[in-house]
Amino acid sequence: MIGRLLHRLMTSFLVLVGVLWIGFMMLQVLPADPAAVIAGPTGTEAEIEAIRRHLGLDQPLAFQFWLYLQRVAVGDLGRSVINNASVAAELLRAAVPTLELMLASMAWAVPSGLLLGAFAATRRGGLMDRAVMALSVAGVSVPVFWVGLLMIQFAAATRFFPIQGRGGPLWTAEGLSHIILPATALGLILIGPTARMTRTALADTLSADYVRTARAKGASELRVVADHAMRTAWLPIVTLLGLQVGTLMGGAVVTETIFSWPGVGRLAVGAIVSSDYPLAQGAILFLATAFIVVNIVVDLLYGVLDPRVRRSA
DSSP, X not given: OHHHHHHHHHHHHHXXXXXXXXXXXXXXXXXXXXXXXXXXXXXOHHHHHHHHHHHTTTSOHHHHHHXXXXXXXXXXOOBOTTTOOBHHHHHHHHHHHHHXXXXXXXXXXXXXXXXXXXXXXTTTTSHHHHHHHHHHHHHHHSOHHHHHHHHXXXXXXXXXXXXXXXXXXXXXXXXXXXXXXXXXXXXXXXXHHHHHHHHHHHHHHTTSHHHHHHHHTTOOHHHIIIIIIHHHHHHHHHHHHHHHHHHHHHHHHHHHHHTTOOSHHHHHHHHHHTTOHHHHHHHHHHHHHHHHHHHHHHHHHHHHHOHHHHHHO
């Protein structure tokens, strides 16, 4: 297990460097000049050039990226061009709302997807099976921004829920009321894939010999599905959930922008629009690191769910 973890950490490090390089190069195509943004509208050409030299923007791109990696290695993510605040502090402040949004969306979407998938698997070929699969496909196909806009219109008409902003921590009544709409919109993109994978995995395991043996011994259908079939079906489901975190993060960027949720996604969009390179690079680093960490956790869960992985590690 330790060897497997070290191998994953080494591979993840290379992936992270590659993601940072791609993000770094994509930011170079922005039309605005960070030095000109810092100098302001009254800045002279000499002042802009001096700022460029100070920031190293006059150096080749490969050398700029190397300097950036050196700063990241020591925990220095730079300072925001717009408000001169520490990028690390800005990311930490925005990370809590993003984590709250993702956990709130998964808290209702994952159990719902599991229940729908299990319901469809136990009724294969029937009307309810077709209805659940049709609902799953519709959930995957509907864009999150469209659902978010519909929810905003509904909230504006009924005044049941706050439309924008974060009212406070998730455990407060105000914070809970503000997170209902964005968590619902974001969670909808997770229900469909979870239900389909659960249905497929359970449909395969329900016809296995050990499941038929459990039925022959008189076990109830609920116990057969929950204790026997789901134990094997968890592996592909956990894999899917780990991969869907990336989709969830992409949806969080859109959701946070629509609902003015003060998370990392909205912070990244604002940084890119305002040509705040240090803040945009920090947001890319945060999102990429979060995705990699989740996938490492999924790999470690394999050893818990499947003893064969633990023995082969």
